[in-house]
Every structure is written in structure tokens, then in C-alpha cells.
Amino acid sequence: MADLLQVKNLQTSFFTPEGEVRAIDGISFEIAEGKTLGLVGESGCGKSVTSLSIMRLIPSPPGKIVGGEIIYRGKDLLKLGNEAMRKIRGNEISMIFQEPMTSLNPVFTVGNQIGEAIKLHQGLDKQATRAKTIEMLRLVKIADPESRVDAYPHQLSGGMRQRVMIAMALSCNPSLLIADEPTTALDVTVQAQVLALLKKLQSDAGMAMVFITHDLGVVAETADRVVVMYAGRKVEEAPVDELFENPLHPYTAGLIGATPTPGAERAARLADIPGMVPALNELPPGCPFAPRCPRVMERCRVEMPLLKKLAPSRLVACFAAEKDFGA
Numbered sequence: 377m378a379d380l381l382q383v384k385n386l387q388t389s390f391f392t393p394e395g396e397v398r399a400i401d402g403i404s405f406e407i408a409e410g411k412t413l414g415l416v417g418e419s420g421c422g423k424s425v426t427s428l429s430i431m432r433l434i435p436s437p438p439g440k441i442v443g444g445e446i447i448y449r450g451k452d453l454l455k456l457g458n459e460a461m462r463k464i465r466g467n468e469i470s471m472i473f474q475e476p477m478t479s480l481n482p483v484f485t486v487g488n489q490i491g492e493a494i495k496l497h498q499g500l501d502k503q504a505t506r507a508k509t510i511e512m513l514r515l516v517k518i519a520d521p522e523s524r525v526d527a528y529p530h531q532l533s534g535g536m537r538q539r540v541m542i543a544m545a546l547s548c549n550p551s552l553l554i555a556d557e558p559t560t561a562l563d564v565t566v567q568a569q570v571l572a573l574l575k576k577l578q579s580d581a582g583m584a585m586v587f588i589t590h591d592l593g594v595v596a597e598t599a600d601r602v603v604v605m606y607a608g609r610k611v612e613e614a615p616v617d618e619l620f621e622n623p624l625h626p627y628t629a630g631l632i633g634a635t636p637t638p639g640a641e642r643a644a645r646l647a648d649i650p651g652m653v654p655a656l657n658e659l660p661p662g663c664p665f666a667p668r669c670p671r672v673m674e675r676c677r678v679e680m681p682l683l684k685k686l687a688p689s690r691l692v693a694c695f696a697a698e699k700d701f702g703a
Contacts, residue, residue: 378408378409379406379407379408379447380407380408380409380448380449380551380552380584381406381407381430381446381447381448381552381584381586382405382406382445382446382447383403383404383405383406383426383430383444383445383446383447384404384444384445384446384447385402385403385404385443385444385445386400386402386403386404386426386429386441386443386444386445386446387400387401387402387441387442387443387444388400388425388426388429388434388439388440388441388442389439389440389442390438390439390440391437391438391439391440392438392657394657395657397656397657398608398656399422399425399439399608399656400422400425400426400429400608401607401608401609402444402609402610403422403426403444403603403605403608403609403610404444404610405603405610405613407552407584407586407601408584409551409582409584410578410582410583410584411584411585411600411601412578412584412585412586412587412598412599412600412601413584413585413586413587413599413600413601413602413603414587414588414589414595414598414599414601414602414603414616415427415586415587415588415589415602415603415605416588416589416590416591416592416595416602416603416604416605416631417590417604417605417606417631417653418590418606418631418649418652418653419590419653420652420653420656421605421606421607421608421653422605422607422608422609423556423588423589423590423605424474424556424557424588425439425608426588426605427471427554427556427586427588429441429446430446430453430469430554430586431465431469431471431554432453432454432461432465433465441454448464448468448469448552449468449551463497466493466496466497466548466550467493467497467548467550468548468550468551468552469550469551469552469553469554470544470545470546470548470550470552470553470554471545471553471554471555471556472538472541472542472545472553472554472555472556472558473541473556474556474557474558474560479541480529480537480540480541481529482528482529482530483528484528485525485526485527485528486513486524486525486527486528486529486532486540487506487509487510487513487525487526487527489540489544490509490512490513490540490543490544490547491505491506491508491509493544493547493548494508494509494512494547494548497548498548506525508547509525509543509547510522510525512543512544512546512547513525513539513540513543515543515546515577516539516540516542516543516546516573516577517539517569517573518536518539518540518543524536534562534566535562535563535566535569535570538558538559538562538566538570539570539573541558542558542570542573542574542577546577546581549581549583550583551583551584552583552584552585552586553578553583553584553585553586554585554586554588555574555585555586555587555588556588557588557589557590558570558574558587559571559589559591559594560589560590560591567594571594571597571598574598575597575598585598587599591635592620592631592632592635593635595616596616596620599616600615600616601613601614601615601616602614602615602616602619604619604625604627604628604631606627606653606664606665607653607654607656607659607664607665608656609664609693610683610691610693611625611627611628611665611692611693611694612624612625612627612628612690612691612692612693612694613690613691613692614689614690614691615689618687618689618690619632620632624686624690624692624694624697624700625692625693625694625697626665626669626670626671626694626696627649627665627668627669630647630648630649630668630670631649633647634647634648634649649668650668651667651668654667660677661677661678662675662676662677662678662679662680663676663677663679663680663681663693663694663695669696671696672696673695673696675695676695676696679695681693681694681695681698684698686698686701687701
């Protein structure tokens with residue numbers, strides 16, 4: 377299947393008084409039409425910066441995409457002018473942002489905010505825009521959409537606000553949806569409803585999706601392939617089933633070990649990964665994960681492991697994994 381989006385050696389930096397901080401350092405991945413790519417890792421590993429880079433929404437200053445390519449349908453988005461990019465953003469590529477309460481404007485009704493994208497990209501008149509907005513609210517299973525269209529964000533629950541964000545993102549029938557932690561602030565029941573809704577809408581529309589999360593349980597339900605990020609780099613990539621059956625990178629294994637398993641013994645403690653993701657301006661020499669790694673070798677502390685293909689569909693950046701494979 378043809379790739380809809382190709383991210384090649386993406387590098388995004390933030391320029392601070394202390395100097396350049398490389399938030400994304402050479403990330404590459406592809407996503408095919410209709411498929412879902414999971415982008416996972418702890419907070420601070422660069423997932424959201426990757427999504428904002430694809431949308432060209434990095435705040436400048438202090439941020440800047442300093443290298444790489446983002447190829448969408450054969451065009452490099454980094455070479456498009458602002459007007460050409462605006463026509464793609466929200467129309468062909470849409471994004472569900474992390475926090476609906478900060479992404480929705482509190483002084484406008486949800487109908488006005490959904491309708492703005494519809495009017496901008498589809499050129500409908502006022503009456504047709506309102507009708508399409510109500511249709512979108514109905515599509516995302518908001519009860520009584522005819523009255524909710526005139527509600528303000530503070531009048532809706534967290535789950536309903538997230539559904540409004542989904543309606544806004546899907547209002548122009550995008551080919552690619554980027555969902556940045558769309559269920560993080562929701563309780564478990566609402567999270568399950570939102571995930572089921574996204575999967576159904578994706579299936580019905582045939583769109584591709586980049587699903588960004590720190591929750592590997594969510595990834596297991598939604599993704600076809602998974603990219604694991606750490607300290608601004610890709611450390612592993614694999615089909616979702618293979619990743620869970622046999623994680624090659626110790627960081628991936630740690631994330632999976634920290635994921636609750638249905639039916640597991642109540643008394644059993646979840647594994648944890650000691651320490652924290654290092655600050656990007658204070659990365660240790662060698663592998664950034666070395667100070668936290670249970671399989672660390674002396675080589676890891678002085679040399680950066682490069683991504684290597686250790687199996688037909690597996691990429692990993694880890695000296696311990698290379699040793700396992702005799703590479």
C-alpha cells in the first residue's frame with residue numbers, strides 16, 4: 377500500500393538563552409493510507425513536538441524545524457508557502473489536540489468553532505455550515521446536537537469536549553488524522569467510548585491516523601505499527617503484535633512491563649522504569665537511556681547506538697539487542 381506520509385530525518389530545535397536544544401533528533405517513519413501508527417513514550421520524549429512539526433505549528437521563536445523532510449502525497453510540506461500549508465492543515469491533515477479545555481475558545485460556542493473550519497475549507501454559506509456542524513456533532517454521538525451546537529465549552533463535560541474536538545478535526549474529511557493523547561484526561565469508561573468512536577470513524581472514512589500516547593494499552597487496541605521514542609529519538613519500530621510479543625529495546629520492555637494487564641494478580645506489582653527522561657539540554661554521553669537501562673554495557677555510556685534492522689519488520693537502536701541477534 378502506498379505511503380500517505382513519509383517523515384524523513386526530521387530535526388526540530390528550540391533556541392534558548394542556554395543554546396540550541398534538539399527536541400526531535402532525526403525521526404523517520406511512514407504511514408500508509410488507512411493505517412494507524414502509534415507514537416509512544418513518556419512525557420518529554422518528543423511525541424507532541426513531532427506532531428506539531430508535521431502540522432508546521434512549532435512556535436517560532438523559539439522553535440524551528442532545522443532539517444529533514446515531511447512528504448505528504450509526494451509534496452514536501454516544509455517547502456510549501458504559508459497559504460498552501462493552510463489549505464492542507466485542517467482540511468487534508470487534521471489534529472486532535474491534547475487538552476480540549478485549552479484548545480477550545482471559551483468565548484465562542486462549539487458550533488462556531490467547528491463551523492469556522494467548515495466555512496474556511498468548504499466554502500459553505502451560514503445555513504449550510506450550521507447544518508454540517510450539527511451533522512458532525514451527531515456523528516460523534518453528542519446527544520441533542522441541535523441545542524448543543526449553541527453551547528459553550530464550559531457547559532460540556534470533559535468527554536463531550538473531546539468529542540467536539542474530534543468533530544472539528546473530522547469536519548473536512550481529512551486523509552490523515554493526528555490524535556495527540558486524545559484520551560489522557562478522561563475516565564476509563566469515557567476513554568473506551570472515545571477510542572471505539574475513533575476506530576469506527578476511521579474505518580468508515582478510510583483515513584490514516586497517527587495516534588500519540590504514553591499508554592501502551594491504548595496502542596495495542598488502535599495501532600498497526602508502533603514507533604517508540606526516547607529523548608527525541610526513535611529507539612524501536614515494529615508491527616504492534618510483534619512489539620508486544622517480543623520487545624527488543626529495554627525501554628520498550630519497561631513500558632510494556634508498566635502496563636496493567638487484564639486478569640493479572642491484584643497483588644502483583646507493576647514494573648517501573650527507574651529515573652526520568654533526561655532534560656534535552658543535559659543528555660548523558662552515549663545512549664540517552666543508559667542511566668536507566670537494566671541491560672547497560674560500558675559501550676552504551678560512551679557510544680550512541682544507531683537504528684538497525686534486526687528482523688524483516690523490526691528496527692531498534694540498542695547494543696544489547698544487537699548482541700542478542702549476533703549483529
